[in-house]
Amino acid sequence: METLEHIIAEHPFFAGLESYYTNLLTGCAANVRFDGGTYIFKEGEEANEFYLIRTGKVALEIFAPQRKPIMLSTLGEGEILGWSWLLPPYRWKLHAHAVEPVRAIALDGKCLRMKCEQNHDLGYEMLKRFAHIMEERLEATRLQLLDVYAVG
Amino acid sequence: MTMATTATTDPMLPEPYSVRQVLKETADTFTLTLESSNGSGGSAFQPGQFSMLWVFGVGELPISISGDPVERHRLVYTVRSVGQATHALVSREVGEAVGVRGPFGTGWPVEKAQGGDVLVIAGGIGLAPLRPVIYEVLHNREKYGRLVILYGARSPRDLLYRKELTSWARQRDTQVLVTVDYGGLSWRGHVGVVTTLFKYARLQPARSLAMACGPEIMMRFVARDLETHGFARENIYLSMERNMKCAVGFCGHCQHGPHFICKDGPIFSYDRMRPLLEKYEL
Secondary structure (H helix, E strand, O other): OOOHHHHHHHOHHHOOOOHHHHHHHHOOEEEEEEOOOOEEEOOOOEOOEEEEEEEOOEEEEEOOOOOOOEEEEEEOOOOEEOOHHHOOOOEOOOEEEEOOOEEEEEEEHHHHHHHHHHOHHHHHHHHHHHHHHHHHHHHHHHHHHHOOOOOO | OOOOOOOOOOOOOOEEEEEEEEEEOOOOEEEEEEEEOOOOOOOOOOOOOEEEEEEOOOEEEEEEEOOOOOOOOEEEEEEEOOOHHHHHHHOOOOOOEEEEEEEEOOOOOOOOOOOOEEEEEEEHHHHHHHHHHHHHHHHOHHHOOOEEEEEEEOOHHHOOOHHHHHHHHOOOOEEEEEEEOOEOOOOOOEEOOHHHHHHHOOOOHHHEEEEEEOOHHHHHHHHHHHHHOOOOHHHEEEEOOOOOOOOOOOOOOOEEOOEEHHHHOOEEEHHHHHHHHOOOOO
């Protein structure tokens, strides 16, 4: 059976991170499961963790009054869910909906924030990694907004 | 290098074909099956080539062939009805005449792809010119490694070839991933642009060849991301589109930098096309 430490150390998101740091991260990590159809978090709730998705699919949704939820994107195996834990006011900006049963590793954001404040090298490593994810998703969103498949 | 193949008869003279079948794929997209009216037995083509289709009295259109290269007796085209000529084409009744010139242009590098994994990336109606590649790989499974098909569309109702997508996904060593930009609540697949599927593709980039077709801006993002994922530029192929008229490099309507898309293309490797893709004046 794979240990949490092994999974975190081998995950591409943490590639290049010294074992000292992966050990620190493991101290803030726990295995979690969500049934299909349930919400992992909802807009406005406190954001105190992020997730490494191991299996399943998560839809990021936004609500507009008197409308059904709008699905903005989906995340799957190997992807990172959530960065609001890293930035004040530490509140989720979207709903995360498990559209299939999801297994994930939850990392305690409160615990990590404290460790990042105490150790700025760790904080920088975490920020670099999340900045990369933010850039990727911003670019994907831009392309999505272009509506490239629409008739000229 | 795949060589261009042009019609052996006068390339400017349309051959008479008749409509055998018109199949509605989506609200505005139709697949037409044509058969030769003069008993010539049809026309061989390479995956990726296109024909010039005459709707008599209306106009002529360049349309990629989307059928099975093995089925020489018929030509299949998937056409999106977006203007007068395309509307007239998809409105043909069974038995009505259509003129066909071609096939023209270069094909996808299916021979070069042999021995390695094949990545097919399609956006919107871009799946149509790639469907012959998928047939080619599935007919000759032993010659290729894994086949990965990544397909992006605007919404679930805009997906082409739904039954075939399901059928292809069941073939051995074949992975089919579909994503849409706007998924309704009943959609259980991926939501996001087609590049977001790369991370799920199970293949070895160093021994893979990628073929992409879709809106040009999509292909620019796709090619750039494929490079990031370890694909060599010379192993990334794109299908370019410009205003093709004569289809044999005489008229110059489809000139794109130093290339005539109709004759030198429409399939180009990314290392040849990259400087032009990044020029905003073009």
